[in-house]
Amino acid sequence: MSLEVIILAAGKGTRMCSDRPKVLHQLAGKPMLVHAINQAQMLQPICTHVIVGHGADEVESVVKPLGARCVTQVEQLGTGHAVAQAMPQVNNNAIVLVLYGDVPLVPAALMQQLVLQATQGDLAILTVTLDDAAGYGRIVRNSKGHIQAIVEHKDANAEQLQIKEINTGILAAKASLLNGWLPRIKSNNAQGEIYLTDIVAMAVADDIGISHLQPDFPQQTQGVNDRLQLAQLERWYQQQQANQLLRDGVQLADPTRFDLRGELYAGKDIYIDINVIMEGQVYLGDSVHIGPNCHIKDAHIGAGTQILANSVIDQAQVAEHCSIGPFARLRPGTIMHDNSKVGNFVETKKTTLGKGSKANHFTYLGDATVGENVNIGAGTITCNYDGVNKFKTNIANGAFIGSNSSIVAPVNIGAGATVGAGSTITKDIPDDNLAIARGKQRNLASWAKPVKT
Numbered sequence: 143m144s145l146e147v148i149i150l151a152a153g154k155g156t157r158m159c160s161d162r163p164k165v166l167h168q169l170a171g172k173p174m175l176v177h178a179i180n181q182a183q184m185l186q187p188i189c190t191h192v193i194v195g196h197g198a199d200e201v202e203s204v205v206k207p208l209g210a211r212c213v214t215q216v217e218q219l220g221t222g223h224a225v226a227q228a229m230p231q232v233n234n235n236a237i238v239l240v241l242y243g244d245v246p247l248v249p250a251a252l253m254q255q256l257v258l259q260a261t262q263g264d265l266a267i268l269t270v271t272l273d274d275a276a277g278y279g280r281i282v283r284n285s286k287g288h289i290q291a292i293v294e295h296k297d298a299n300a301e302q303l304q305i306k307e308i309n310t311g312i313l314a315a316k317a318s319l320l321n322g323w324l325p326r327i328k329s330n331n332a333q334g335e336i337y338l339t340d341i342v343a344m345a346v347a348d349d350i351g352i353s354h355l356q357p358d359f360p361q362q363t364q365g366v367n368d369r370l371q372l373a374q375l376e377r378w379y380q381q382q383q384a385n386q387l388l389r390d391g392v393q394l395a396d397p398t399r400f401d402l403r404g405e406l407y408a409g410k411d412i413y414i415d416i417n418v419i420m421e422g423q424v425y426l427g428d429s430v431h432i433g434p435n436c437h438i439k440d441a442h443i444g445a446g447t448q449i450l451a452n453s454v455i456d457q458a459q460v461a462e463h464c465s466i467g468p469f470a471r472l473r474p475g476t477i478m479h480d481n482s483k484v485g486n487f488v489e490t491k492k493t494t495l496g497k498g499s500k501a502n503h504f505t506y507l508g509d510a511t512v513g514e515n516v517n518i519g520a521g522t523i524t525c526n527y528d529g530v531n532k533f534k535t536n537i538a539n540g541a542f543i544g545s546n547s548s549i550v551a552p553v554n555i556g557a558g559a560t561v562g563a564g565s566t567i568t569k570d571i572p573d574d575n576l577a578i579a580r581g582k583q584r585n586l587a588s589w590a591k592p593v594k595t
Contacts, residue, residue: 143261144236145187146317148228151175151205151243152195152215157368163197164366165243166204169376170383171403171421174366175201177246179208182239184250185257191228192243220335221311222327229324232317237261239314240338245365247379248312252362255355260314264351265341267292268312270360278308279339281354289352292339296332309339310363319350395434409445427462436467444480458490461497479514496539509551510535519545519563526551538573 155164165175175192182190190210194201195218202212213228225240232238237260239253252268259266267289269281275295280302282291292309293302323341331337345352357363361378364371384397392412394400399416406420409428417435424438427445432438438455447460450467457474465483466472472484475492483500484490493507501507501518509526511534512518522543524535533551537543541555544563555561556573565579 144233145185145239145257146232146236147182147185147187147190147239147241148225148232149175149178149182149190149192149210149241149243150221150224151201152193152198152218152224153244154196155244155367158372159369163201166197166201167366167369167372169246169366169372170379170401173204174246174372175243176204176208178241178243178248179205179210181248181250182241182253183209185239185254187239188233188236189231191231193224193227220329220333221338222324222336222340225320225338226324226336229317229321234317234321236317237314238317238320240312242311242365244367245310245312245363247362247364247375248357249362252355252357253312253314256312256314259353259355260316262351262353263316264353265319265345266314266353266355267342268310268357268363269307269354270310270356270363271307272360273306275303275306275308279311280305281307281309289342289354290346291343294331294333294337294339311338311365312363313338315341319345322348404440415451433467441472450486507535509533510537512537513539513541513557515539516541516543518543519547521546522549523547524549524551 151165153164158164158167166173169177179190192205192210192212193215194212195215198214205212215224215227237257239257241248256266256268277295279292279294280298281289282293282302284290323344326344327336327340329336342352361375364375366372366375380401383402384394384400388394388397391410392408392414395415400414401419404420404422407425409426411429412426414432415434418432419437422440425442427443429446430443432449433451435452436449440457441455443460444462446463448465453467453470455472458472458476460478461480463481464478467486469486470484471489473491476490477494479495479497481498482495485502487503488501488505491508493510495512496514496516498514499512499516504520505518506523508524509532510524516537525548526532535549535551535553537555538557540558542560544561546564547561548566550566550568553567554570556571558574559571560576561567562576562578565577567577567579571577
């Protein structure tokens, strides 16, 4: 039986106090809605329908690249009304899984279990038991423990308010059943809305079995209504990721001060100090050591590399046994070969640093190809931009660039060549030549010192 997913994402999220649609606020580096879509698509549905409303264009720009289909809910009249907007496009023989764009951490495995229950003919709902159930719809059971109804908090009586098992809103059912129930839902409740939860009582009346599941952790089904809840969920999620890394053998100096906003592929004997942030796809080889306060994004770091404090690595490829930092910045397109070094206050961009080469401090290398065993002196810059176009610098094997040199691209520096300190290089340098390009020094014995007026 085929699967179709409906994700409710039309609400404004007033309590977020933001112009951005609530479902686009980020958790672990990506919008909450994207988390929900990514997990749902692991089940390989034939279609994922996202119900949009507030900020529809902005939400759609995020959803479409993921292969989901947007359905507009012009008026937000309740969850039942939202699901009904997508149903005309849903195959009547499919199983429908209903999710929420502001409930980002439902794991795909839990979704799959819910779908399997629905294929057996049941209405399958996801519930959770909370110590404080205030504000949530309560799961009402009969004397035999069978689910009879879901009563929203504002409609619950005193006895029902004592119930701790609550409705998450997440459910799975046959499309044919939903098509029969949704038109029958009334809005005679405290909110005057068409509640999707009313289908539970209809299922009971129609003698349809109601099964339920609960998550391993309540946070997996926690919705986000304000920034406090978002921050709390972020910290829980980061703690789960840190715990898994520790179980996998990665040493974290303090698991509460580590953020993973993407995916980390880690080797053995890796050490990560405090306040490290990783984004996108990051690969760490064996025995990589990362100092405090580093930010690494979409990077490959080879075995034995040392990344010292306060360094930023963005879309760079770093080979084995390299040294980076402290206070280094590797920008997109940087490639470091084995045993190369980028030291403190060095910035690179679209630059290849050959095996054993080093730029120890206070240097900018942009659009440069640096050969093997090259020494770049302090204060050196490649002048790669004329205000309109970018130009390349090529420095061959074994060259020595003296401190405080400006290399004006396009230019080629030959193998074994030496640039004298303080030079401005504008022409190619042949192999093994010494280039000195600086103004002649003059010492004046008699001169008038400035006097303060």
